[in-house]
Amino acid sequence: MKPGGQFIELDKAIHNRKSFDCGRDELNSFVRQFAVRHREAGISKTMVLPTENSENDLFDICAFYTLSHTEIKRETLPTNLQKKLPRYPIPVMLIAQLAAHSQAQGQGLGKVTLIRALRHCLEINAHLPSNAVVVDALDDGVQAFYEQYGFKVLDSHGNRVRLYIPMNTVSQLFV
Numbered sequence: 001m002k003p004g005g006q007f008i009e010l011d012k013a014i015h016n017r018k019s020f021d022c023g024r025d026e027l028n029s030f031v032r033q034f035a036v037r038h039r040e041a042g043i044s045k046t047m048v049l050p051t052e053n054s055e056n057d058l059f060d061i062c063a064f065y066t067l068s069h070t071e072i073k074r075e076t077l078p079t080n081l082q083k084k085l086p087r088y089p090i091p092v093m094l095i096a097q098l099a100a101h102s103q104a105q106g107q108g109l110g111k112v113t114l115i116r117a118l119r120h121c122l123e124i125n126a127h128l129p130s131n132a133v134v135v136d137a138l139d140d141g142v143q144a145f146y147e148q149y150g151f152k153v154l155d156s157h158g159n160r161v162r163l164y165i166p167m168n169t170v171s172q173l174f175v
């Protein structure tokens with residue numbers, strides 16, 4: 001599976017969603033069944049890295065990420081960050097989904113996809129400011145993946161650990 005050149009918005013007319021398999025049912029199900037619906041409903045936007053070549057006029061998906069907005073409670077942030085913020089919910093970008101196809105794993109696509117997602121968050125931040133980027137880790141391995149790139153534990157969100165990275169830190173990554 002050879003990745004194409006750039007991430008583009010998921011389009012059911014040209015992307016083979018059914019062939020995507022990252023080894024996690026929750027992520028597979030999302031890209032196959034819900035990503036397009038969520039975009040149409042104005043809930044989120046999914047960007048995909050298609051394969052270089054198509055089969056039957058459809059490109060397989062090597063990796064994808066999904067962005068949305070959410071908010072966090074000021075009190076969940078470390079004390080040093082709380083002092084600078086108002087006493088109401090704080091707007092943040094959410095990397096709602098991020099995965100690489102199992103046939104493309106081991107090629108650094110997780111890191112590439114995360115970098116592209118963070119850059120996209122920064123681009124959106126220029127027009128619609130957010131205080132941070134948050135992710136909900138599926139398990140300890142996913143948590144460790146994000147922590148190696150500077151994400152810190154924020155709190156527990158449902159059954160998952162929510163991590164964050166301040167938008168100021170994200171902006172420094174792309175200087």
